[in-house]
Amino acid sequence: MAFNIAVDALAGALPIFGDLFDLGWKANQRNARILGDYLDSPRETLDSSRLFAWVLVGSLIGLFIFVGLFRFWIIVSSNNKRLKHKWRIDYEKT
Numbered sequence: 001m002a003f004n005i006a007v008d009a010l011a012g013a014l015p016i017f018g019d020l021f022d023l024g025w026k027a028n029q030r031n032a033r034i035l036g037d038y039l040d041s042p043r044e045t046l047d048s049s050r051l052f053a054w055v056l057v058g059s060l061i062g063l064f065i066f067v068g069l070f071r072f073w074i075i076v077s078s079n080n081k082r083l084k085h086k087w088r089i090d091y092e093k094t
Contacts, residue, residue: 001031 008027012018038045 001034004030004034 004027008022008025011021011025014021034045
């Protein structure tokens with residue numbers, strides 16, 4: 001439900017596109033449907049919400065790992081270039 005409101009708020013911040021987006025998105029109707037589904041079958045809705053939460057958490061953890069490994073790779077590759085450059089200069093001097 002918060003996702004629907006967040007998307008609506010972000011898109012609504014754009015001057016003309018936001019108004020056009022509101023015509024099709026209808027965040028309040030989506031949230032009313034989510035509440036209705038929960039009232040009809042709370043267990044299934046709870047299970048799907050948990051699955052979504054676990055997928056979201058797993059995706060964020062994966063993203064953090066990817067960014068960390070990418071930063072590590074950038075640091076290591078830049079240090080390798082510096083070391084190669086340093087050794088090349090030392091080698092040319094002798």
